[in-house]
Amino acid sequence: MSLKLSELCRFNEIVIQCHDNPDADALASGFALRWYFSRQGKEARFVYGGGQEIQKSNLVLMNENLEIGCEHIKSLAAPELLITVDCQYGESNVTAFPAAHVAVIDHHRVSGELPELSEVRSNYGSCSTVLYEMLRDEGIDINENRNIATALYYGLMTDTGDFTEISYPSDKDLRDIAVFNKSMVTLFRNSNLSIDELRIAGEALRNTTVDEKRCYGIVEAGLCDSNILGIISDMFLEVDGVSSCIVYNILPSGIKFSVRSCVKEVKACELAGFVAEHLGGGGGHLVKAGGFLKKDLIVKAGIAYEKEAISRFITGRMNEYFDTSTIIHAGEYRADLSEFARYRKKEFDLGYVQAKDLAEPGSEIAIRTLEGDVDVTVTEDVYIMINVNGEIYPISRAKFERSYRESDAEYVYPGEYPPNVINNAVGERLPLLPYAKSCISVGGDGIYAKELTGRVKIFTMWDREKYYLGRPGDYLAVRADDVSDIYVIEREIFLKTYEPFEA
Template sequence: MITLEQLEQYEPITIQCHDNPDGDAIASGFGLYTYFKEKGKDVRLIYSGRNRIKKANLTLMLSLLDIPITHVEPQEEPIEGLLITVDCQYGAGNVTKLPAEQVAIIDHHQVEITDVKMCRIEPTFGSCSTLVWKMFLEAGYRVTNMRLGTALYYGLYTDTSQLTEIFNPNDMDMRDQIIHDGEQIRHLKQTNLSLEEMEIAGLALLRSIYNADYHYAVIKTKPCDPNLLGLISDFLIQVAEINSCIVYNEQEDGYKLSVRSCSKEAHANDIAAYVTEGIGSGGGHIDKAGGFINRKLYEKQYTTLHTQAFMGNRMAEFFDNNQTIYAADGDLNTSDMREYCRKSVSFGYIDPLDIFPLGTPTTIRSMAGDLKLLIDGEHYIMIGMRGEVYLRCKEQFLNQNNMVRKRFKLPAALEYNPVIRNDNDGSMRGLIAYAKSCVSIGDIRVYAKKLKKTVKIFPANDEEHVLFGKPGDYLCVRKDNPQDVYVVEKEQFTLFYRRAGRRMQNEV
């Protein structure tokens, strides 16, 4: 994993966006350009390929923010010093390969090129602008230049359908923290689409596939700016008969999709995660989400299936397979479940009252996204050994765990350290520092089964903090409390639970 400090060793530095650069490629390239310029480096920002930048929003972006990008023709002479391809991977199909003495890659697409050593690829980041911003933070560089902040913000905006399809916490952090000129962003928004794209949207709407059983629609559009996908799906979801939809199209390396839902049982982020599972990534909010499917992985798994059929099938499967459990009813059928004992395991727990006062509205941000918590004195924040964050009612918690008055320590570093934000004043605290250790009481009896369908559980007394389970996870209910229903991931389950009675037999 490269850092900006390492790249600073080279001179001169050339930063290359992919051919037909979009807002994110230009913004992230401009970010690196500005950084190296401030370090006194000889640096230039370029792109190549047959087409020149001509889309209205992009030419406006270049002039508003004074971005010095130039078009170059392919050349045989190697580029001196270091060439960094940004928002793309050197040698991939969407970027003209320019010979160079040294090459580095900074990108957020699926890994396609593996023979470049100096490389930083984060496929779960919503934009390459976010990755550049993160690398700034790591290098101790703060964005104070308004033009640069506005560019990076617009890069994220254009790559996440107007910020609606964000699911990586790093993207959320940049969205919330980076300085930007609201007036200029408004100006850029009004120039988003071309007449050609208006026509693409019109044609796409005429060719929608509608499923009357589940009230969903699927649309494939011609190649276009990914922003358009979000706009079309925003339009579709307003149609009375349509309660959820996927709008997608084909890109160089796969399929980009935009998901909307207004159904209580089928959230857009769940649909996006389900459709892309194993072949890409997806997520977002309950009403708006997005995702990406990697072409190679798709073609490996579905050799002959047409993508439109695939999307439709996955949607139907999602609805067929979705079970909702209201734990308060206490009537979960356990006849197909087996009895297990929970071993005693350690967790971290945090009393939010140790961080912010009673009544504070907060947002807990972790790799799994944002979780809203109004500090009510009734919940603990739990941290699992892999950094997973969830809430537990204090009463339930005390029944199941013994507190150990020790600081909690994670066995390994996390990809993103969870934070809690005070929504009143925006102040943030790292969660791990407040965590204490606890050990679950062993030998708690549960009924459990491996899930074949996705489930959604509305916990008793706590219906707003919905739990989700996917096929392969275990659905558990406590033997002594049929209202205590929850889901445990497969790996965790095998670690922490054993079949009731098994050990006895083995010991004998």
């Protein structure tokens, strides 16, 4: 997947769309893309949907002062080409508009099937950086237009916590190269809140609840833009003793909330998903996330749609999250094997890749497993398994050799979407299939496993910073030949691929 902007010029009627509740990065990306088209003699529209018009002061100023002209729309007659920027078509925060063709330019994790015309660089700090590079690839210098350079710089700045979360070379390039309008950026930066929003934040912060045992905080805020919820939660997280928090407000149609976490034991995106389970949706990043609970679903669940009942519900969900998750650190945990039964893998044709075929030894790659992402340093001894359903996970060469036998058969991938890993240093996606070889499971010593009755977070031998999540019904597994190697197997995969084994 590598999209060039010039490939999009074969279309004539073009609409650029960013996510609902646009942020600075979304505005900047669409702005730069529309500028590109206008240079090619094509007039594109730049729009966003959703119930709310941009309210946050810095974004209103940015949209007006830089002449971005992003329009809020309710409906759209299907254009020839719809390009989503800073988001992916089909996502829950992207109002679905019809289009004859769809393209995607983004920097978030891939969330579903991508159209053929897409460029997603998941490890980039901002979509502004993606646009900066795509323009450069067309021989266009962003500094030809001061407003474009200013928008892209500010988009990157706001998406990376004032550049503090920057680590990729291209992000640094944009930061250092952009010749931006300093007074404009200073103005935006100091217009983050309106006076009413400052009062809403102040009022909200007077009524914080902190659970000292579980180290979380809860705040209900008044009516405000969802970005303000984020600002309040950022501030709340700074408090000593608060390592995760949720800030919400009650809207006529449902409850909007923002989640933060500064500890590796709590992924903000997972906590947001837990709070919203069955009642709406939640997600985001490890540190910052958010979500929405739909009023009709809340009422249907028997919860009164009023302050007190909602507060009790949110507190209950938070307590449940912390009380029902067990944290396991591989290597420190000693499994009580009397609770486990022994299993071995059925004989299957599987695939594997040697990590060194994908990236230089020493480089760090991100492997997206079913139970969570792991960052792994490439060595001669790292292999990546491609399991029966096409999902992937890392395995050491020694364990691979004990459990699998190489086969001469050509490898046929069983899944729908070809798997990738990401080279973290450059944010590049590396497809596995060109290097995949066939192997057959030989059983080996097998594993000890037991069905989970609660949620388990496992910091495996592979990654001490990010956990695998196991849910009730999944299986906790320990390798029989190395009981310190503990992990989670998703229920369906376990039932499909393992059988009882008497040694």
